[in-house]
Amino acid sequence: MHSYDMHAPSRRVARSSSAFALALAIALVGSVIGLAEPAAARTASQPKAAAAAGADLPFTSTEAESAATDGQRIGPDYTQGTLASEASGRQAVRLGAGQSVEFTLGGAANAVNVSYSVPEGQTGSLAVYVNGTKLDRSIAVTSKYSHIDTPWIPGAKTHHFFDNAHLLLGRDLKAGDKVRLTATSSNVTVDVADFEQVGAPTAKPSGAISVVDKGADPTGQRDSTGAFRDAIAAAKGSGGTVWIPAGEFTVGSELSGVENVTVQGAGGWHSVVRSSRFINQSGSAGRVHLKDFAVIGEVTERVDSAPDNFVNGSLGPGSSVSGMWLQHLKVGLWLTGNNDDLVVENNRVLDTTADGLNLNGNARGVQVRHNFLRNQGDDSLAMWSLNATNSDDTFAHNTVSQPNLANGIAIYGGRDITVKDNLVLDTNALGSGIAVSNQKFLDPFFPLAGTITVAGNTLVRTGALNPNWNHPMGALRVDAYDSAIEATVTITGTTIKDSPYSAYEFVSGGGTGKAVKNVTVDGSTVAGVGTVVVQAETPGAVRMTGVKATGVGVAGIYNCPYPAGSGTFALTDGGGNSGWDSVWDDCSTWPRPGGGNPAPDPNRNLAKGRPATATGTADVYSPGKAVDGDAHTYWESTNHAFPQSITVDLGSAQPVRRVVLKLPPVAVWQARTQTLSLQGSTDGSSFSQLVASKDYRFDPATGNAVTVALPESAPRTRHLRVLVTANSGWPAAQFSEVEAYLE
Template identity: 75%
Template structure:
């Protein structure tokens, strides 16, 4: 299993500032790109974000800080429910089933009670932390992640569009992210001539071990169909020798296989068709040496996987060997601790389309050309949400690959929405070759701050990591919205200055990118045409190839570009989100959304909670370990005149006094004292707010806390900085 983000790219203060050759008319400008159908999969459910619903709980976020509940949530926001609190949705469609993405505190479990139009249903939704809080310390930069999980239930009654559906936390705090409303069809019947696994002794109650019954049914049905009737079936080891057979269930809500490994085989003559059942595992951690996957190895040529529900596995499909002309479509892959699907070399003519993936612990969809190139294969019209450690879609080498019409949102930590890369991880590796087509994709809130490199990853990244890019990379008709950092990144992530070249970006709409439209960090060249940008956070272009002196990155204006003609001038610093805005007014909180670090934090009460704009969330330092400090990077030196410190306003936060000093720095290294240590009283009767006059021009603000009469730790729900 490959790992991510352990590269060696570093930037020193003497990084070379390379001139940008943006010469209009170098190439003939094309007409505006034609309208395309909406990106993403056609799905059988409608999702509603919890933050848009009515609630007695607390909305959290937005936040992009790695390892926080808000940053891993869909839309970077969610709703926290204490026991007895509710979130109430208006059903967007007729439904008889509900899937909810949620998180509970580590080590806890409970239920969500369900109310329809005020009436409590007999059915509840179980919630647990069992499959969450995954640690991968061998992946450099990764923190505890995979904070969410999905729970589902057939409601036992029909819900009409417009009905109210409320979820109430029972016995445990639950953070609700999103609810999927679905009308599930009745179970289908047994196909004529099929061999039922129950005929071979399988136990539909899930109590007995049905592994041998599945093996016997597959052997008996070769050339025909194995039938998995409604029920739950437990298997305890992998199936092999699966070829020339269809394995079919009554529907993914009705026929459920419980087991962490389904098929594990290195060879097959093919013609295997898996459809219409669920495989739900018990994988609670990521062990790369274990084949805890739905399919590990090969199904053989001319096979298909469709209508499946795959959950709580390490990987949905880890595919090696001959899988020529495989079709993977109309599946749901949820809560994997590593990839959703990986074409691990030698994939020829594989089509992965119209799938839904949520909450992957590595790349959601990947092609990795290890041992042999993936060739003439495609990822098309998939919807990907919340990969919490790596990329939405990653192409690591390969020949004539297509990534088209996908919708990707909310990447986190070590990746981009789409990565086109020559990062090899292992040898022998086949670099990018032929034409790599990246067309009609929509990226929403993708890209992240890479903790290994201490710099941002763009929404769409082209990376000459281990070798120069010789393929023709054709990126067209792209929509990038709300990227936390840059829209397009061209980089040599291994830090050796290989050229990222032969790149064309033709037709893109960029809205509200946090820093820049183009982030160029390698030698090479790209032509951009018909790229329009609005709401650019810092500047149009950051062009600073690394290492210094490795060569220029040449940007050629192919015509039709607008909204991003400015250039970031200082290659010794990274642009920060919003840094290019007009001079802030006196009422603008300079600390809002800025990077925050601390000497320690307790559980989920991370530093970013103190600058997220939500007075109900808070940072809490390590307990019983004074002194503690919280530092906020304002992005550039600012003449700060006032700090406002807050604790949550609720009366349960009883009055307390914190002893602290205020320090400042322009370079993040040498700090001076702006305000000497003093006691400050936080009282809910006056809003639990303290105002501290300050006089200093600083980029980095540090609160040094030595005591707290209300709790043995430093605590702030908001740290605000103002010019007056």
């Protein structure tokens, strides 16, 4: 489930001094996190070394930004709704027609899967070269399955920019070989390439019933639904196997009555079923085993009422799903009813418009392990205790990358749940890397109970700014959204790297101050956070032991329960903590990434991702496009209506000394002169002139950018305004980026 409808609690709490906040923390817990005894003196048990997080994968991924290219590297960016922010590593490479990115292989491979993006409404291809020789096959690219809009979801923007396409190369390559991808059309953005050594198609099991023998068409030209149904009916009476040989099969109607049967293919690269709704059934006697084939749908929009899923409903007890390639569906597995002791393992789930997998109540003893999920439009892995309690279920050793509208892994209610040894990367917009939550969405809901174990997980670049709250969500979130956390929540052995905002967040997302209790954090490495290590926003308590932090952006602790007067949040120092003893001292403002105690970075663009407004906008060319970090998108004012202006709120008064103004750096943007001045304000209402009006020439031959220097005497500015009175190339003000720097 999504976690996007949380309303935004306003922050109007009186400012307190650092000394007062520190004294309050000491009074509450007896010591402040970071004032810890040496590790040898700790009384808590030392956590065992964690197993390697993530799935065992058959491929090796290489980021495009680390490969050789003559294209344009974009990012890093953490701004919702931008291409780079949804990319793996928050960076990618944009290719114009004829431009390339070349990967050097680290091992054997005969196949590649590429994550890419093209502008909405466009198609094209990537030519493939191996060691300089062009192959007779290429990779088709399309925007058909991307650029998703969900206007009914509060806080959502156009998202899901990337898609995946794969190709068998037709030859065996070795370490050191080079694979070059060349755009045959303009504006193809390449994010990451997965190189894999794919085995030959596996043989038909003895005694299996082939769908081809029942009339299925392996060319995909004719619909094979009837043949699949006949084969399943023939096999399930004896608990037999339905065989899907190598080929492509169209299954245009959903299957039901699937029980006591194995449906097996020759491998996900070889046996491909084209179906947007494969199995849809409310119940099953169980013992269903789905393995080793691909189901690729044609889902291009998210329709929540439609069962556009690989499995919708129940497989029944004792079932399994393994070795599957699932793509272009709404949800991979939306599981309701009896799915006791289900095992979901070694699957690849790509490009779903909503969840990857959701245990939607009444799931007991389910094991979800060693799966790879990329580019989900909601939670990649979720348990939601609706109608009945999920219990004794485990998400373990999964790799989750780039969920673009919610959490990597989310637990909404349930009893005795385990989340361990997972790797989550690059959450975006409305979610955390891992969320442990009592957000119910609907009734009857069963809150967290028993023991919730979160152990050995690694979270990289996770957490995001929630536009509904207007403040960030941490890499790991414990959320008393609709009811207090009464379960025992144990968080051990967590590694958090490069979180754009906070590491640990304790919150009541409904804004009602429900308590987060019974939580312990033991043994954690935090390597880089944009704001704080602990973001405590609701009454409750946590004991933290052995949490070692480096690269803290602002302060160690933000401790500001909401609503004001709802209670206190107690941080108990269990010992062995280091690197985060400072306290944010102003509950009326949110810490900005990198904007606290460290010296400000003069090379940081202060305007990037900040709120922008304008006197007018033409069509879709909104002011936010001038601060999104992407020079190919732009703001354009109302035409034939000078003067026009764009204003960026930098968040606080800054000594801006340099403003860079850009237009898209492509030849179709012919040279032009804009007449403009700079104005500044600290309150957003009274503006003074910073730089007088003059003509500035924008020329694509020199990057279509101009730099405006501000005098040393210019006052600090929070609201930076660019006022335009003329444009020789178009009857409107136009900027693709407005950038502000301290020097």
